[in-house]
Amino acid sequence: MYDGASEMLPKEPTEEEFRLALRNGLILCNVLNKVKPGAVRKVVETPVLDVQATEGAALYAIQYFENVRNFLVAVGRMKLLTFEASDLEKGGSSSKVVDCILCLRGYYEWKQSGGIGVWKYGGTVRIMSSPRGPPSSVVSSESADESLDDFESSQYEQLMEFLQLYTDSHEDSRAANILTFMFDYFSLGLLQAYLTDTNGFDDLALSPMAIDMVVRKVVKDFSVLLASQGNQLGIFLKKVLNTDCSPQTKSQFLEAISKYLSKRTTLVSRDISSFCTCGGKGEGTWHMNNSNGSVELLDLQQKQLEDLKALFRETKQEIQQIQLGWEKELLWLGHHIKGLEVAASSFHKVLEENRVLFNQVQDLKGTIRVYCRVRPFLSGQSNGQSTVDYIGDNGNIMIVNPQKQGKDARRVFSFNKVFGMNVTQYQIYAETQPLVRSVLDGYNVCIFAYGQTGSGKTYTMSGPNLTTEETWGVNYRALRDLFHISKARMDLIEYEVGVQMIEIYNEQLNGLNVPDASLIPVKCTEDVLDLMRIGQRNRAVGATALNERSSRSHSILTVHVRGKELVSGSILKGCLHLVDLAGSERVDRSEAVGERLKEAQHINRFASLPLEMSLLPGTKEFSCSLQKQQTNASEKLFCSKQRRSRFPTLSDKDVMPKMPLLGEERSVASIQPRSPSPPVRRSTSTDRGAIVKTRIKSDALENPPFIKAPFPSSVSVNKSVANLPATVPSTMNQRLNRGSQDPPFPDVLNSLHRVTLRKAHPGNEDEQFKQALNIQQYGIRKTKPDSKVKTKHESSAKIQKSSGAETLLSDMDSGKHLTSSKTDNSDPEIEHGPIRMPVYGATREKNLHRNSQVVEPRELMQTVDGYHENKYSNVISQNGKEASNSAIPQFRRSRSMPRGKLMVGL
């Protein structure tokens, strides 16, 4: 029975074979009974091998597990290590089985050695009462020792061998695996070293034979190495054992080995890692000779170190160079910034100089500038005839009086510039554009439109509508530029802009009460436009016979600019007054009655307010524009006053440039064809000079021949021109106007002149003004220009009493407006007004010149009014010319000007 069982045990069992051999429990029972006889009382001798393969499974299962069960019961009784029956099945824990058998062996060996004391297996302590067990036939625990005695020693040895084999096979296979790996590892390393180090292989094609040869060499070397190492190891181990004279336990010995290994590992780990990670000749080669390898490695590392040092030096140099570059750049930047600082400070100086120069240029161009704009015929008005005969480039305009003949038929008036009918809104604005910059430079500017109702003041100042930029008037363009320039300067100057709007209606101020008017801050043109739109909507308008939407009030828009220079912190303050006066009118022409009449009377009076306002303390600059318009043509007079008058005073000795305008007065033929005037420098002084000189020429001509031209007897357009001659010669290129009306240019100019006088003669202005008014009256006459004129000039009081002029003047002085004064219907010249322009000619000017008197501007206005009163036609212009503080001498010279020339000195 036992032999059979032993035959089932293979020599080198696998785990599965081991499990199958022990599975039926027969061997285990017999071994246990050998160790402790009688431990398993009943042993089934012929157990089935496989319960699954056996029929009658239930019966066989009992038999099959009986041995195992008996074995486990017996082991349990002996307090030995035990296991579960399922540990012998597939997937069970065979290690528990092995532990149980080893425990059994330990027990057996302890018992063999006498069984004295305490038997210990692992952590389990067994205290045995008797070294001998019961006989094998005895199942009880008491008979265990006897059973062990009965256990055949050969079988026991066999099992032990078997177990040893089982455990050893595991250890061996593990050690074999490790050795195989080590062999492959080192052999291939050697092979690699041979192949890379031995040059001879380079030329040889590798063949299986060559590989065999190399492998044999590798194996041989490896064997030699192993033998050598084995010897060394043996010596070492013996040395270890001899170190301590006392005999060592196995664990102490193993501990000594571990120490040695860890020391060796540390020593060779560097080489191994180098060998494993590197490849190629000179770097990754496994060196048989450790010392050589270390040297080479050191060389290599030295070389790498040198390379690194070189790289470091190179990098350091590069960094130093870059640093140098930066330092140079910083130095340059420092210089540059200093340069910029200097430039910036110079820039501010230059800017200031530029500002001063710019404004000086503006001063030189004229602190007061007067422009005339001729309004085109309105639709339904044009009959192809106009009293504007010629517009010169030099600011002259020739007006023809169809009812006059000879030199009296034409008059030339001089302005800073005359704009014809076809000029655009932009061209008008371009003349005043530089003044906007002056506002931002801290000057006050007034752009002032004056003229008869319907002459186009609002058109010029605001434009007909705001739909297209093309039609924008001066106001909008000025504001747009103002904001543009302020934005362009924002890096230098911080501007604040505020707007005031004043409406003066029947001498009542609306919207604000100067000087406490609301000042509304604005940021852009749109803000101002919005305010202006509100203002326009609120502005008093009404229909008159001359303008269906006539402004019945004065509109003054004042833009206050406050600039703070960011660098210096200095403050600039400037004002831009945009003035659109209500139209002055002849109330007979405008047919104003009732409220309109009242309005007209107020309108014609007061206009002086903007001027007075502009001269309030602190005002630095002032400009005004005046406009006068007839039905088909308008003349606007733009005056500007700046805070400083820089105009040189003229003496009679001054050289006067030539002006062609006198020729125009000489003869109609002489102006055909029209040729542009030669360019003349239009400074204030030269203008004045030109005027004086031309007047002198005029005086010398002494009534040059004049080609009379018949005029139409009537004009159907307007009742006011019913007395005009029937025809107008085409050669004279005259376009007859209809609906002529002429505002009397009232107190605005008186105010202006008052201011002039005040400035010229402080403290004595009243006297001066009175004197001026008296002088003015000398210029008024109603008779033809004959020898009596002088007499009448010399006797002004008489003239005044005997003519309508007296009424006119007194009315104007008292601020009343005149109705038409037709004093003598039999004389066409007298018939059309008390003040007759044709009479106001050279003769009178001589007298004035001789008397060296101041010419009161209003006189000229009245003269012009008188001219219009004649209802000849459409155009009369007044012209304002700038003057210096020495206004009076200039006025003296101005008396030699053509008729209608207005000199205003401030």
Ligand SMILES: Nc1ncnc2c1ncn2[C@@H]1O[C@H](COP(=O)(O)OP(=O)(O)OP(=O)(O)O)[C@@H](O)[C@H]1O
């Ligand atoms: N240069 C021009 N080109 C075309 N039309 C013009 C021009 N000037 C004025 N007008 C037209 O003439 C008419 C009168 O102009 P506007 O109302 O500007 O006159 P005004 O002088 O302001 O009159 P008032 O003093 O009565 O207000 C308007 O219909 C206007 O469109």
